[in-house]
Amino acid sequence: MPHVKAVDAAVRPHATGPAMDVPAIRALIAEDMEAVDRLIERSLHSDVALIDQLAHYIINSGGKRLRPLLALLAGRAADHRGEDHVSLAAIIEFIHTATLLHDDVVDASNMRRGRLTANLVWGNNASVLVGDFLYSRAFQMMVAIGNMRVMEILADATNTIAAGEVMQLTHCHDPDTTLERYMAIIHAKTGKLFEAAAQLGAVISGSDRIVEQALTAYGRHLGTAYQLIDDVLDYSASAEEIGKNIGDDLAEGKPTLPVLHALWNSQGAQASGLRQAIEKGGLEFIGEVRAAIESTGGIAYTASLAAEQARLAAAALHPLPASQFKDALLALADFAVSRRS
DSSP: OOOOOSSOGGGSOOOSSOOOOHHHHHHHTHHHHHHHHHHHHHHHOOSSHHHHHHHHHHHTSOOOOHHHHHHHHHHHHTTOOSSHHHHHHHHHHHHHHHHHHHHHHHHTOOEETTEEOHHHHHOHHHHHHHHHHHHHHHHHHHHHHTOHHHHHHHHHHHHHHHHHHHHHHHTTTOTTOOHHHHHHHHIIIIIHHHHHHHHHHHHHTTOOHHHHHHHHHHHHHHHHHHHHHHHHHHHHSOHHHHTSOTTHHHHTTOOOHHHHHHHHTOOHHHHHHHHHHHHHOSSTTHHHHHHHHHHHTHHHHHHHHHHHHHHHHHHHTTTSOOOHHHHHHHHHHHHHHHOOO
16 A cells, blocks of 8 residues: 555644644743653652653653643643643643553553553563552642642543543454444543643633633544544554554554444455454454555545544634644644644
8 A cells, every 4th residue: 555644735724823833832832841851750750660660661762742742732821820730741641651551561562652562571560550650640649739620630531541441442353333432432542631631721720611611622622633643644654653563453453443434435355354354353454454445545534534623623722812822732733633653
């Protein structure tokens, strides 16, 4: 299958603010991100050497830090003046990292962000337990903020993420997964933490209900767009670009949208082959699956849904006052669907 761009320019959301790329966004929030990095470093410390080693390995493995970046930008866009946005950004990163550690064990993954997964280096037991350490450290940090609404949002988010992972597990190897169920899964497992990160920016700023709802909707749509493009990249990028093995989802029997769309639009032997590929998992049929995705427009279809989610994210920001931070949030919506990794 030829290399396919993640999203054609025609279906990208158009930002209403000045053009801003990811380096410019990071420069805008650099001081806050440096404070987050320092807090993460301090909070990772443990007298147990294995926790230090494994936690630093995964935290410092070159991730985009997009979720903590979102928490910082949302707080600044809502005119937050304190320091709690820094703590929340670190908490969000710890929760995300804990989910990665647990996911890699469940999925028996061996590569993430271009490096060996922690479970492959230290074993499944250590990865699960250090994931638990990161979750519990995140909740210690939430308590220190002393805001019950923050606790409620993050407790709900972590519960939803866990439920989403279980939903995904129960739909592995299921070729009859519907679009509605697929969207529910990706909202729960990915979109919910984006949603919480953005919503918390409003909560800690004491924003009114309209601004909180706007940022909540923005985060929900942004996270959904991001996961849709992740599913596109699993079939259209290279392992070097995305930092993991191509076809990992198919190998695990996960019926992601490019494959489901191909199945819904196939007949005869092609449809039968796709069902078998989902039911069996593995990479035996990867060539046939990629050919079916290409012939049915599965990449373009999934990318178009991602672009629509990104447009909804940008539109949700309308109630926020103009600022560089709002422009950065708009630019993140563009990035979510134009990225190649």
